[in-house]
Amino acid sequence: MSHKRIPKRRAAMAAGGVVALGAAAILLPNANASQDGGSSDDAAAAPRTLKAADASDLAARLAGLLGDSFAGSYYDSGARQLVVNVVPGDNNQVVVQAEKAGAKVREVDNSMGELRGGAQTLKAEAGIPGTAWAIDPRTNKILVTADSTVTGDRWDRLESTVDGLGSGMATVRKSAGTFKTFASGGDAIFGGGARCSLGFNVTAGDGSPAFLTAGHCGVAADQWSDAQGGQPIATVDQAVFPGEGDFALVRYDDPATEAPSEVDLGDQTLPISGAAEAAVGQEVFRMGSTTGLADGQVLGLDATVNYPEGTVTGLIQTDVCAEPGDSGGSLFTRDGLAIGLTSGGSGDCTVGGETFFQPVTTALAAVGATLGGEDGGAGAGDAGGAGAGAGEEGDAGGAGDAGDGGAGAGDAGDAGDAGDAGDAGDAGDGAAVGGGDGSGLTG
Numbered sequence: 001m002s003h004k005r006i007p008k009r010r011a012a013m014a015a016g017g018v019v020a021l022g023a024a025a026i027l028l029p030n031a032n033a034s035q036d037g038g039s040s041d042d043a044a045a046a047p048r049t050l051k052a053a054d055a056s057d058l059a060a061r062l063a064g065l066l067g068d069s070f071a072g073s074y075y076d077s078g079a080r081q082l083v084v085n086v087v088p089g090d091n092n093q094v095v096v097q098a099e100k101a102g103a104k105v106r107e108v109d110n111s112m113g114e115l116r117g118g119a120q121t122l123k124a125e126a127g128i129p130g131t132a133w134a135i136d137p138r139t140n141k142i143l144v145t146a147d148s149t150v151t152g153d154r155w156d157r158l159e160s161t162v163d164g165l166g167s168g169m170a171t172v173r174k175s176a177g178t179f180k181t182f183a184s185g186g187d188a189i190f191g192g193g194a195r196c197s198l199g200f201n202v203t204a205g206d207g208s209p210a211f212l213t214a215g216h217c218g219v220a221a222d223q224w225s226d227a228q229g230g231q232p233i234a235t236v237d238q239a240v241f242p243g244e245g246d247f248a249l250v251r252y253d254d255p256a257t258e259a260p261s262e263v264d265l266g267d268q269t270l271p272i273s274g275a276a277e278a279a280v281g282q283e284v285f286r287m288g289s290t291t292g293l294a295d296g297q298v299l300g301l302d303a304t305v306n307y308p309e310g311t312v313t314g315l316i317q318t319d320v321c322a323e324p325g326d327s328g329g330s331l332f333t334r335d336g337l338a339i340g341l342t343s344g345g346s347g348d349c350t351v352g353g354e355t356f357f358q359p360v361t362t363a364l365a366a367v368g369a370t371l372g373g374e375d376g377g378a379g380a381g382d383a384g385g386a387g388a389g390a391g392e393e394g395d396a397g398g399a400g401d402a403g404d405g406g407a408g409a410g411d412a413g414d415a416g417d418a419g420d421a422g423d424a425g426d427a428g429d430g431a432a433v434g435g436g437d438g439s440g441l442t443g
Contacts, residue, residue, distance in 0.1 A: 047081040048102030052282040053337060055082040059279060062103060066094050071112050072137030073103070075281035077297070082279075085137055087111045108140040109168060118142050118165045119304065126161040128154050129308055130179055132354070133170075134300025134317045137280050142170035143300060143317075145354055147179045147346050177346030177353050179307055181216045181246075181327055189213070189250075190228045191221025197288075197328040199341040200272065200360065201259035202249070204237070205368035209259035210251040212363055212371075214328035214341055215241030216309070218248025233257075238367050242310030246343040247363035261372050274372035275360040276337040278316045284339055286318075286357075288326030291349045296320035305356050307344060315356040316340050321349035331357045338371055 050058065052075050059073040062084055071085035084103040086095055087110075098105050115135045119142055122133050130149040133142050142165070146158055162170045189196050196217035204210040211234070218239025223232035232253065239248035252259065261272045278284070282298045300317040316331070322345055331340035340357030347353015364371055 047104040056279040074137045075279040132305040134303035144172045181344035189224040191224040194220040202369040215246040249367035288329045290325030322355045
């Protein structure tokens with residue numbers, strides 16, 4: 001598939017991102033060297049300066065180490081530290097171990113078991129379309145969000161269920177928008193009446209080239225083309241939506257298709273080294289054909305969203321804005337790690353809102369694919385990838401096509417994996433984004 005030219009507005013944004021990424025690439029080696037330095041026993045007991053990806057790995061290890069004492073964790077992007085919640089108990093040794101491992105430890109009231117139990121109660125008693133919830137380790141509560149359609153008896157039912165969880169267990173907030181999958185618009189792949197975007201190129205389990213996109217695109221059509229009304233170039237192999245995720249594996253029909261693990265930024269490409277778990281508090285970037293580049297933070301993990309089409313679980317909740325046409329696009333870090341696929345949300349990039357993403361790691365494990373350079377190439381490239389075609393920043397052109405079948409998620413999103421923000425941190429955390437925030441990943 002050939003790459004389509006992007007509109008001048010987004011081309012300028014992409015160019016800004018390229019310049020910033022170049023600066024980050026120069027600064028990152030020194031940043032990594034500084035944070036790896038120092039190994040005295042005294043320093044080991046103090047919170048370590050960590051990249052977001054390293055903090056996520058440490059959090060996973062400490063969750064097993066702390067057992068029932070563990071009550072979640074989050075990444076403090078300002079201090080570049082992992083904060084781990086623990087429930088006070090008789091065994092102080094686990095806390096000492098967590099501190100020696102480099103985490104900042106704080107005591108909280110609600111255990112992870114209690115919070116997960118509360119989430120199960122919400123699922124059983126308040127699975128109302130237009131609601132969503134995720135555990136927020138920063139507040140040590142369940143964050144419940146209701147969109148504008150939740151009114152009257154449904155609102156009363158939600159409030160009653162939350163009150164029944166007990167004081168200090170959950171908070172409820174209203175969203176001005178409506179939870180929906182971001183259909184329409186998008187550069188690049190067409191199936192039936194739907195228009196969607198490719199998220200990341202991958203290598204299927206048998207070594208053939210394929211790509212990941214949103215599951216609600218995969219259930220909308222079996223075959224996909226890189227041009228409206230064109231011949232199909234890829235066929236859906238697996239798709240999940242609604243249910244335990246929102247992802248699809250689509251195989252290229254031509255096994256010789258080049259699908260490199262890279263992101264096409266218009267005038268140059270950015271390699272994608274692999275996939276990573278998200279961490280609450282981590283800075284992330286999203287690229288979409290409708291709104292271009294946007295940044296924000298991860299707010300919650302293992303989120304549940306009750307879309308009109310059904311309930312989807314296991315998502316990443318963020319405050320990154322998105323609009324119709326951005327669905328299916330890539331969520332990534334400044335240092336080139338794939339994090340998620342745009343699923344849906346509410347709001348827009350003028351007033352903001354909530355956006356949910358399918359974790360890439362979960363999707364890869366479910367479909368048996370790999371992403372990155374390990375397998376010689378078909379790996380991950382965001383959309384851009386050569387064979388992929390979909391989404392580069394995408395000719396916005398299509399934004400309105402959308403509708404096409406609410407399914408279509410399309411956003412083009414490839415864009416750019418640029419790299420973990422936090423990491424670049426040393427290079428300067430502030431990542432700005434298109435729109436009022438600036439035009440590219442800034443270093």
